[in-house]
Amino acid sequence: MVNITLPDGSVREFDGPVSGEELAASISKSLAKAAVAVRVDGKLKDIYLPIEQDATVEIVTRDSEDGVELLRHDCAHVMAEAVKELYPDTQVTIGPTIDNGFYYDFSREERFTPEDLEKIEARMREIVQRDEPIRREVWDRNEAVEFFEGMGEKYKAEIIASIPEDEEVGLYRQGEFIDLCRGPHLPSTGKLGTSFKLMSVAGAYWRGDSRNEMLQRIYGTAWASDKELKAYLQMLEEAEKRDHRRLGREMDLFHMQEEGPGSVFWHPKGWTLFQAMIAYMREKQRLAGYQEINTPEVLDKSLWEKSGHLEKFGENMYLTQTPDERVFALKPMNCPGHVQVFKQGIKSYRDLPYYLAEFGKVHRYEPSGALHGVMRVRAFVQDDAHIFCTEAQIAEECVKASRLIYEIYRDFGFDDVRVKFSDRPERRVGSDEVWDHAENALKEALNQLQVEWTLNPGEGAFYGPKLEFVLRDAIGRDWQCGTVQVDLNLPERLGATYVDKDGERRHPVMIHRALFGSLERFCGILIEHYAGHFPLWLAPEQVIVATITDDADDYALEVLSAARARGLRADADLRNEKISYKVREHSVTKVPVILVVGKREAEERTVAMRRLGGKAQEVMSLDAALDALADEARSPLAR
């Protein structure tokens, strides 16, 4: 007797072992048709395998979240099958699912071309047509290793050999193709459907390690229906339209050029946006008790030797030699400079926590392949600050800094923020005891914050563990922005001390924190997040006064002065062009408000206010319009 409990709580009795297929069929015909797998006591299983003991079972349908995941995984296998059929000399490696799709890494002498992708996709559709059953087999580990080695599949053999001894070696067979896989899978290739598409081919290191050989990775996307596939492809197109590199040019915010790889030329409008961000942060930090400073960008090599930067971060540093043959480094971080400021005069425990902030421009020689618009550059401004405090104050100060980050992101329109905790890296300074201490303090802060977080093992800074605050951009890419780092090493290395209650000199703890992180990156994220439609307080150009004919020129200039007098960033468009032409042009550059004035408005001292993207316009008195706009243009901190 096997008792199966269904999600609704009902229990079904069977005389003996029952498969998911049979169970679904016993419930309804339509469910049997839609069923592709089962979840037995929380674990996904193949639908044709017998359930031999009492269990809670959920039928997984093709269009459910689990179902789509399986479908994508199968898609990867079918792709591998197609590749092996077309190019038998190829070795297969791994093929997992990812957001929106899947990939599979192959090893092959020749390169896959876009034409090859078309062929592979066509063959995949044939395999779906064949509707090959996909069946699980449990193999003896050594036999499996021999089998794959015999086929010349050295990567597969290596993976199998590395599976823990107590785990089953499960292989899945579909047609002639057999692959190692944890599973489960759909019952046959026909269940895959046709809503998939191969997207691109790219290089990827074997086991994700740059010391290993490079494989060829083919990316694909797969969905439960053509409708969803189409929606996804459309989303990609939309994302392309809001790409900050494109909008940066269209809105005349910035440019970059060959002579300065990874360096931004900010144009007047882009710099206005940048300054609006700084103005906001300056005020936010003032309210939180920070003092702003400014420290040198070029400092003698010896300081960077003392701090450990040259040893642990040197690959990323720009060095420069002066005519007197002294060697200086462009600062890649602001911390050593801030320690120098802290060290001036004698600090008492009563001075702690001591907050120093700087909008510091740092230079880092980043790998060329990492550069990406303003998101990943070699010269950027950090809203950096260092909090010098006692060990007892660490957790509280980390909590305060983290809360600032959440508040700020909310003001800029981001609610979905993820946190990663990065612990000690291989390349580090300081003893294990010190690291234990720093990591525990940071974890305590996370506890107090009561937020979800994930561990990012070995990704901490060389001087301390860190919290990383991550935002997702329009194309689904994650960007690390804010960070809070606990440092028990640099103050000692650089000789920073304070006099404690007992008269002893002690090294303070240093908390490094950046809230935007990089102003450049945050700015890029803002552009994409808003698709260039900035809220009024951030828009580089807030108001355009546009005339209908030159009858209104004098009045338009009067409106312009009045708008500027209220602090609005405004300009006038008096050109002899049709109003529809002007509206289009300023809409393309995403000016949020156009005040249209013609003869009628001039006579009545009104304006016709038109919002970006809006259909209608509102005629209101000049004063009322400017009052409303000036109010709306205030920063969130002034509300």
Place this chain on the structure above:
RNA sequence: GCCGGAAUAGCUCAGUCGGUAGAGCGACUGAUUCGUAAUCAGUAGGUCCGCGGUUCGAUUCCGCGUUCCGGCACCA
């Protein structure tokens, strides 16, 4: 840095099987005085990314380099 791809007018792109290039938009000039996302006409604008090589001749073919794009690795 690694794998693959690309680089032609300000932008988007076409083109030359080797004989020094073209469109649309934009810019400029003129006309048009017009009510909410493109008025009409004309003009100008190019080291075809750079350096070598092959060739009578290279923007085109080959090599090297630079930058960019998509990934990987790295990272704020």
